[in-house]
Amino acid sequence: MGKSSDGILGTLYGGTPKKEAKGASSGKKKYDGGTLYLVDSSRVISWSHKDRTVDEIADDESFVDLVESVKAKGRNLQAVKVRPIPAEQRNPRNIPEDILYEEIWGFKRLQACKAAGVPVLCLIEELDDADAFSEMLSENKGRSQISAWTKAVSWNDAVKNDLMTIDDIASTERVKLETIEAYLRVLEIMDKEIIEKVKMHQLGIEALYELRSALLEFKEDSDEKYTDFVDRVIENADVIDAKKGTKSFISNLRAQTRSEGKESGSPAHNIMAGKTKMVSMKKTKRGYAVTFHKPAADALNFDDFEKALKKLLAEKGVKID
Numbered sequence: 398m399g400k401s402s403d404g405i406l407g408t409l410y411g412g413t414p415k416k417e418a419k420g421a422s423s424g425k426k427k428y429d430g431g432t433l434y435l436v437d438s439s440r441v442i443s444w445s446h447k448d449r450t451v452d453e454i455a456d457d458e459s460f461v462d463l464v465e466s467v468k469a470k471g472r473n474l475q476a477v478k479v480r481p482i483p484a485e486q487r488n489p490r491n492i493p494e495d496i497l498y499e500e501i502w503g504f505k506r507l508q509a510c511k512a513a514g515v516p517v518l519c520l521i522e523e524l525d526d527a528d529a530f531s532e533m534l535s536e537n538k539g540r541s542q543i544s545a546w547t548k549a550v551s552w553n554d555a556v557k558n559d560l561m562t563i564d565d566i567a568s569t570e571r572v573k574l575e576t577i578e579a580y581l582r583v584l585e586i587m588d589k590e591i592i593e594k595v596k597m598h599q600l601g602i603e604a605l606y607e608l609r610s611a612l613l614e615f616k617e618d619s620d621e622k623y624t625d626f627v628d629r630v631i632e633n634a635d636v637i638d639a640k641k642g643t644k645s646f647i648s649n650l651r652a653q654t655r656s657e658g659k660e661s662g663s664p665a666h667n668i669m670a671g672k673t674k675m676v677s678m679k680k681t682k683r684g685y686a687v688t689f690h691k692p693a694a695d696a697l698n699f700d701d702f703e704k705a706l707k708k709l710l711a712e713k714g715v716k717i718d
Contacts, residue, residue, distance in 0.1 A: 433476050438510040438517040441479055441498045445490070446530055446560065448543055448551035449504035453598045456638075460505065467506070468513035476518045477503025478532065501529045502536040530560040534569045544598035545605055549580040556581070579606070586612050594631045596638045603644040611651040626654040628677055632688040 443449075454460045467473050479498040486492070500507045501524065510517040524532065537543065543551075555561045563581075567574045583605045591597075591608075600608065608630070615623040629650045630637075636646065668676040677688045689697060707717050 432520075434519050434521050435472060435516045436479070436498060436519050436521075438507065438515065440496055441500055441507060441517060441519070442492070442496050443504055443507065444499045444501055444529065444533075446526065446533075446551070446554055446558065447500070447504055448533060448537065448547060450547055450598065451508065452596060453544060453547060454505055454508055456596065456599065457505075460509065463505065463509040464512045467509045467515055470515075472516050472518050473503075473506045473510055474518070475503070475506060476520050477501075477506050478536070479519045479521055480524045480529065481521070502533045526558070527560050530555050531565075531569060534566070544600075545580070545602035546583075546597040546600060549583050549605075552577060553581050553584055583609050585609075586616070588612060588627050590627060591630050595634045599637055599640050600647075601643070604647050607644045607647040607651070611647065611654075614651070615654065622654055625657075626650065629654060632677060 478501045480501055482492055482497060482499055498519070498521065507517055552563075552566055555566060556563055561569070563574060563577050567577050570577075580602070583602075586609055597605075611626055612623070615626045630647075633646075633650065668678075710717055
């Protein structure tokens with residue numbers, strides 16, 4: 398696919414090809430709000446304030462079907478909204494010269510077009526950040542549900558960057574002000590290692606509240622219990638990643654930490670590879686708990702591990718049947 402100077406491969410209007418709107422004598426292009434532009438998807442990036450993430454759509458079973466659909470059609474059927482990259486933002490954000498537009502809404506459709514290697518059908522409009530964020534919130538109503546975590550991060554980003562006030566977000570989303578504030582509080586205490594190791598978008602808002610409450614409790618209790626609880630959450634990342642990280646599940650981890658944290662008298666011992674945790678070992682009331690984290694588990698052959706463990710036990714005088 399050859400690259401045109403403006404990334405536009407064609408235009409559609411009501412399904413019928415239409416000439417592009419010409420700009421003023423300055424040579425700038427004036428985009429007709431009713432025109433659908435077919436744009437090279439490789440020249441479009443997602444907005445930095447987007448309320449969707451690549452991790453989320455990777456876990457969305459319907460995304461595979463969408464990719465196949467746009468591949469078969471040669472483009473998306475429902476347009477996405479993009480804006481030309483603001484000139485003043487290009488250098489500070491290190492945006493390459495061949496990237497000409499950023500998607501404001503329609504993240505999933507854009508990613509599907511990119512994955513399928515086909516052009517993306519767009520509405521193009523010059524918008525400032527505040528208007529763009531407002532449009533994004535409005536457009537996403539009624540579409541696939543945004544995760545509680547991503548919603549909290551997006552709202553916090555908007556407030557932090559003066560795109561919207563909390564009152565404005567509550568009004569646009571048609572939710573109570575207290576709801577917005579509750580979502581934002583989830584971010585205040587969240588442990589960075591949990592955010593890094595766990596798919597936070599798989600947790601519902603009640604589970605996130607419970608997680609926040611537990612972190613607050615153990616932070617006030619002792620460093621040992623706080624670390625123990627964080628380790629338990631990370632050790633169960635596979636359960637959370639499989640959408641089974643419910644409020645009751647987090648509550649159970651919290652209860653286990655309360656009952657075994659100090660009583661075991663043994664903090665977790667970790668085998669690290671650089672900054673990556675490979676194996677965690679902890680003495681409990683019932684014995685020893687050993688957790689192989691994903692990088693180590695992926696590298697292990699279970700049969701070899703079983704043989705090595707049996708050999709160690711035999712050397713210590715333990716009879717193995």
